[in-house]
């Protein structure tokens with residue numbers, strides 16, 4: 240067991256909450272510093288592939304069961320045309336085990352709430368409305384000052400504070416920064432029609448891609464990937480009309496959807512960014528995990544999955560290695576290739592969405608191949 244008795248995790252998203260659970264279960268005294276007033280974000284649904292479910296089960300088996308019970312099981316990815324006809328179907332592998340589906344959709348507040356529960360159940364303490372203002376490495380510990388004015392020494396500091404990581408800025412000066420990928424995703428929570436029951440169904444139109452992901456018996460969320468050369472910020476009251484316009488090329492189920500997009504409060508809009516910080520993701524006793532080092536666009540729906548896998552591997556290497564440096568080197572060795580694959584293949588899928596006439600474009604093939612690799616052990 241690496242000599243880590245206490246750890247500070249900055250950021251209470253999937254990476255931070257699961258890392259907290261994985262470390263606290265191994266007897267490490269864990270604090271989470273989360274900048275928001277709550278660990279349950281508003282917003283739409285989230286889709287998880289089989290590897291995400293497997294990683295969640297490795298952190299907490301009960302949480303996996305609850306996630307699948309509270310969400311909606313997925314079995315396949317379907318690919319359709321603007322007329323709403325499904326023309327290709329990719330069966331999802333089931334790395335979480337035959338008793339679990341190959342994927343799952345769930346509302347974000349429910350999923351994040353579940354993760355906060357498992358972190359606290361394992362013994363981690365969550366400090367809200369605070370973040371690190373200074374990180375000062377010393378010989379055998381790291382001194383951290385939080386914005387609430389407190390200072391403490393930690394054996395390990397984990398930056399799990401997402402795309403715009405403060406820990407990255409403080410402890411990794413000059414690190415690679417996220418970049419805008421030229422796409423914006425709109426998500427809308429809507430009633431689920433019976434025909435959206437197999438998993439994520441995606442329809443490729445002349446200007447954009449639209450997908451439907453079921454999250455419960457009653458609800459689904461749709462996502463529209465708009466190609467946007469620059470980041471724009473239209474006023475929220477205009478969002479329903481803009482979304483209706485983006486859906487105007489489609490018939491079938493998406494035409495049914497279009498009529499129901501009326502409430503701006505049910506719409507979420509995010510310009511997409513990506514990031515892959517070169518190895519190593521640690522400096523001394525400070526480690527970055529999750530979106531802070533490998534932010535993938537959502538095309539493979541695996542960003543949260545690789546964040547949770549980071550947490551699993553961090554727990555394992557701290558348990559199996561006697562030396563922290565060896566543990567973090569093993570962490571890096573085990574995490575790089577899978578995270579690179581998710582970030583780069585997601586970007587490739589986005590590029591094909593921007594250039595649908597590319598003769599190489601084969602989204603179903605690349606998703607199938609990527610998920611087959613990711614279903615393997617990590």
Ligand SMILES: Cc1cc2nc3c(=O)[nH]c(=O)nc-3n(C[C@H](O)[C@H](O)[C@H](O)COP(=O)(O)OP(=O)(O)OC[C@H]3O[C@@H](n4cnc5c(N)ncnc54)[C@H](O)[C@@H]3O)c2cc1C
Pocket residue numbers: 249250251252253254255272273274275278284285286287291369370371399400401402403404405406424509511528529530531534535536537540541542543544546
């Ligand atoms: C539009 C969109 C759709 C997506 N859909 C999916 C999907 O369907 N499936 C999927 O697997 N992934 C999806 N992703 C990606 C996924 O959301 C992320 O990869 C995942 O949330 C990363 O987890 P994380 O914990 O590393 O970071 P985050 O989820 O970003 O969590 C970071 C946490 O740190 C906190 N924080 C931020 N700054 C600070 C600070 N300075 N101090 C303290 N705390 C701080 C934040 O409040 C947050 O709680 C999507 C992403 C986007 C943009």
